[in-house]
Ligand SMILES: C[C@@]1(CC(=O)O)C2=NC(=C\c3[nH]c(c(CCC(=O)O)c3CC(=O)O)Cc3[nH]c(c(CC(=O)O)c3CCC(=O)O)/C=C3\N/C(=C\2)[C@@H](CCC(=O)O)[C@]3(C)CC(=O)O)/[C@H]1CCC(=O)O
């Protein structure tokens with residue numbers, strides 16, 4: 001199988017995430033987090049936090065410590081993202097995370113990751129995560145651009161309408177699935193211009 005990764009969507013409002021590092025890569029990861037989740041339970045520890053990152057943290061009241069990582073930083077942590085500029089330190093922190101069963105991403109270091117971040121298409125409630133199994137993040141970004149252009153913003157209205165209808169349907173599970181498939185069948189149809 002050319003991509004054995006299993007995709008999931010995490011609820012970061014309740015899963016505590018620790019970001020280690022306060023440089024450019026940390027800022028990229030923080031931006032990706034906040035673009036997807038406005039109020040994640042995130043905190044940051046880094047020996048030195050660059051001014052741009054500090055501005056980002058202060059603007060959102062994100063808790064941070066400007067000092068080197070300590071193992072005790074992992075208490076109550078469920079997920080860790082490591083973005084430090086020292087491979088040996090990254091590997092050591094990853095070990096501490098593994099010993100506590102914390103799911104860990106070591107930015108730009110696939111061999112040390114339990115999971116990868118994806119490129120993400122967002123249209124209202126619709127969210128599509130893209131993975132190339134680490135083969136090319138740049139291609140993932142390009143696929144995101146293509147999908148962003150191909151989905152109209154109205155897809156969010158469609159979702160809201162169907163959600164409302166879903167709440168009014170009666171009958172057993174099979175009957176509900178049948179009705180929802182019928183109502184949404186137009187979405188899968190190609191238009192004349194696409195044929
Ligand atoms: C999707 C995205 C999410 C995010 O980070 O938020 C993401 N990388 C993004 C961008 C990006 N990253 C890099 C470039 C420079 C061009 C290039 O190298 O291609 C660009 C392009 C750019 O910035 O334009 C550098 C890079 N990245 C990795 C390596 C190491 C290696 O490949 O070995 C190196 C080389 C480091 C070096 O040279 O030292 C590894 C990983 N990067 C991943 C995710 C995971 C696999 C995702 C997948 O399956 O595709 C994985 C495996 C682990 C992880 O970090 O989670 C985000 C898209 C943003 C968007 O959608 O706009």
Ligand SMILES: NC(=O)c1ccc[n+]([C@@H]2O[C@H](COP(=O)([O-])OP(=O)(O)OC[C@H]3O[C@@H](n4cnc5c(N)ncnc54)[C@H](O)[C@@H]3O)[C@@H](O)[C@H]2O)c1
Nearest residue numbers: 021022023024025026045046047048068069083084085108
């Ligand atoms: N910047 C990029 O575009 C880029 C691209 C590809 C790969 N990388 C790699 O990603 C990693 C991070 O890059 P960056 O640009 O963010 O680096 P950076 O130097 O800007 O930031 C590194 C951060 O790690 C912190 N740090 C180092 N040791 C620490 C420790 N023991 N405890 C806590 N914090 C510690 C530093 O204080 C700093 O905040 C590097 O390995 C780099 O080679 C960066």
